[in-house]
């Protein structure tokens with residue numbers, strides 16, 4: 473089944489086509505990396521899927537439901553979770569509290585109402601903490617975590633919201649090679665069986681996580697295949713070489 477499908481999707485910024493008649497689809501449970509040189513339209517595509525940018529033409533379907541033109545909060549409610557490049561967590565809360573907020577929202581006044589659910593919630597939080605390797609830091613303030621740990625905490629928070637589609641925008645930016653590798657492992661364990669779209673430039677990381685890669689260029693579909701196929705694709709090579717010669 474297709475979790476995501478775009479049909480002739482286009483967006484025009486004052487005459488400039490940042491995404492142009494794009495037909496893209498993602499299968500349920502698939503991890504797909506979106507590649508493309510600077511300005512290819514990768515971020516714009518994610519903005520269209522999440523409702524941040526409204527398309528000029530075309531359609532977007534999520535699990536068969538037309539979500540074209542919906543507002544970001546509506547799309548998020550339908551189960552699309554997005555993680556932006558930098559860590560976006562509550563610095564002045566503990567790791568545990570960050571996950572608690574992600575699971576049940578921030579309702580200090582109504583906390584008592586959740587009392588009965590407490591055990592269930594705590595178990596779920598510890599399950600995620602174990603997966604993101606932060607169980608020993610549950611009571612530490614998030615501000616004191618390393619860059620990698622902050623990113624992993626946010627991935628745990630994303631999972632806590634149980635999204636049907638997860639979008640990760642360059643998740644390894646600023647990470648050491650070791651942290652990058654651990655992030656790849658995390659995507660395989662934490663998001664196992666989930667549908668994930670990733671924008672990423674780090675090729676070792678792409679090789680680690682993706683079965684299939686889609687390449688965009690100037691807002692258009694350029695190629696799709698395994699990373700090996702993409703690396704051997706002469707059109708893709710040409711586009712990247714041209715970009716390098718302009719850099």
Ligand SMILES: Nc1ncnc2c1ncn2[C@@H]1O[C@H](COP(=O)(O)OP(=O)(O)OP(=O)(O)O)[C@@H](O)[C@H]1O
Nearest residue numbers: 485488489490508509510511512513514515516517
């Ligand atoms: N709101 C906007 N108004 C006008 N032009 C825009 C807007 N958003 C994006 N663009 C343009 O659309 C093109 C695609 O940008 P986008 O950020 O999607 O590319 P990208 O593939 O994510 O690139 P990068 O790898 O550099 O992040 C760029 O030329 C950008 O300048």
